Amino acid sequence: MEGTVRVRFAPSPTGMLHIGGLRTALFNYLFAKGHPGGVFVLRIEDTDRSRYVEEAEEDIVNSLVWAGMDFDEGPGKPGKFGPYRQSERKDIYEDYAEQLVEQGNAYYAFDTTEELDQMRERLQKSGNPSPKYDAITRMSMKNSLTLPQEEVERKLEEGEEYVIRLKVPRRETIRFEDEIRGFVSFESKGLDDQVLLKSDGMPTYHLANVVDDHLMEITHVIRGEEWLSSAPKHILMYEYFGWEPPKMAHLPLIMSPSGGKLSKRKAETEGIPINTRDYIEQKFEPEALVNFLAYLGWSPGDDSEIHSLEELTEMFSLDRVSKGGAVFDYKKLIWYNEHYLREKPAEQLYPKIRTIAEEHGITPDKAYMLEIIPLMKERVSKIEDFITQGKFFFEDPEEYEEQAKKKWKDDSAELLEAYLEKLEDIDDKYFKADTLKSNLKEVIDAHDVGFGKLMMPLRIATTGMGHGPDLFPSLELLGKETTIRRIQRAVEELG
Missing domain, CATH: 1.10.1160.10 (Glutamyl-trna Synthetase; Domain 2)
Structure with a gap:
């Protein structure tokens, strides 16, 4: 179908999915799904076998599914453009690399690692701070541009190791329009003769990425800003293959709060x-x-x-x-x-909270838990806070928070004992939040003290903490017997 938007998220399985990678996936997903019939492709760029991490691909897929970004095509979801792992497409790239050599846009290079190091060393000594294998240096190296034709053929026949490099023009301005940055231009003299095919026959990112984006009919390449400097090499390859490049968009870096990239x-x-x-x-x-x-x-x-x-x-x-x-x-x-x-109803939160409770050795009663959740909702930042901060709903505090203990004053025990007398007189079925509150008011009026003078010790005694959900509905849930027991213990412990 003409005009269908096709985007791809193409991570390398060299580690767990970085949060920046998830954002790149999200922007691709949003762009695709915002267009009728838009397709979101997951492609695994696993050509760098030395850095391959076994469980990384599974982690990438799990992360996308968890975030609600299901892909339309990818590993395990075959479309007509598969396979979707680059390691399974090895033969495809070789043909395209050879095509560039035949056209004179790429060449065989036979230099050893030592020879490459010597070249860099030589150039650094002569005052070049960042030596490259490029239009100038290639003429003094061991490749099919400098060696006689027969020798090149002999080396290939004898199976000598080689790489295929892109022949980047010496003086050319490479210009393209970025969907986010507008027109971007690069001078070709700043680029190196990029390796396209490695000596193990595997493509580098650059070749595989261009070939796959073309063959998979990708219309928009949306990726991180760190790939902007590679874009001119990709544009050159599209030109050499005679292909229409996809539209490109390079996303801004994610910065650390203290400045600089979030490493x-x-x-x-x-x-x-x-x-x-x-x-x-x-x-x-x-x-x-x-x-x-x-x-x-x-x-x-x-x-x-x-x-x-x-x-x-x-x-x-x-x-x-x-x-x-x-x-x-x-x-x-x-x-x-x-x-x-806060937006989620208690019923929806309950299954997750129950799982967390069980991890903490607590088996909550559902009806009881559904009463606790609304009480705590305004206080929690993460779902496990329902249990870690609400542990007092299930068990007596074993100790009292250090910060809270500082708020326990000389008259705290005396005020609590006065309050205890009131509690003991309440019938179990009238042990309700409003009764508990009015009783507290009676005690503070009788002792002529502020609300906090009794409220804080009461919270410490019953929850072990100096903060938490609304106290009177919490005590109503805990019930008369538990509330009294905890107050008596705190009076003994804290004096």
Whole structure:
């Protein structure tokens, strides 16, 4: 079908899916799904076998599915453009590399690693800080442009190791229009004669990427800014093959809050999880992460901030993606997570919370848990906080938070004992939040003290913490016997 938008997310399985990779996938997904019949392809770029990580592909697929970005074609979802792993397409690339050699746009290079090192050393000594294998240096190297034809043929016949390099013109301006940055131009003298086919017969990223994007009929290449410097080599190859290049869009870098690119090291020092798997393990709401990532370098042009994946699909366009870097604001992500937790009904949250409770050795009663969830919703940032901060709903506090103990004053025990007398007189069936509150008011009036003087010790005694959900409905849920037992113990322990 003419005019169908086809995009691809093409990660390398060299490690777990980075959060920046998930954002690239998201922008591709939103762009594809925002066009009628748009197709989102997952292609695994596994040509670098030395850095291949066994479980990385599974992690990439799991991450996309978790985030709600199911791909239309890819490993395990065959379309007519497969296979979708580059390691399974090896023979295809060889033919195209040979075609470029025959056309005079590429050449065989027989240089050994030592010879390449010597060339770089020689050039550095003569004052070239970043030596390259290019239009100038290629003429002093061991390749099919400098060796006699017979010798080249002999080397090939004898199975001598070689690579195929792209023959980059010496003086040419390479210009293309980027959907985000406008017109971009590069001088060819700044480019090296890129290796296209390695000595093991595997293609490099550059050749495989161009050939696959063409054969898979990809219409738009949306990828990170770090690939911008490779784009001119890709444009040259499209020109040499006589193919129409796809439209290109290079997304802004994700920046660290302290400035500079969000590297693994920076993320670690700033407490930002770097891989998608970390967000899954830390039980973030997938909708929150997706909503947050969509705003990393894109905005809808108004003040709105909360949008589902479906809404983002309708709103997204490349012309609203910024050129400048986008700062990863972890606090903002937490804000999104809190929002999505509050939006979900208790029934929907319960299965996840039950699983977390069981991991903590607690088997909650469903009806009881469904009463706790609304009480705690306004207080939690992540779903496991329902259990870690709400543990007092299930078991007596074993110890009291250090910070909270500082708020236990000389008259705390006396006030609590006065309150205890009131509680003991309440009939079990009238042990309700409003009764508990009015009783507390009577005690503080009788002792002529402020609300906090009794409220804080009561919270510490019954929950072990100096903060938490609304106290009186919490005590109503705990019930008379538990509340009294905990107060008596705190009076003994804290005096």
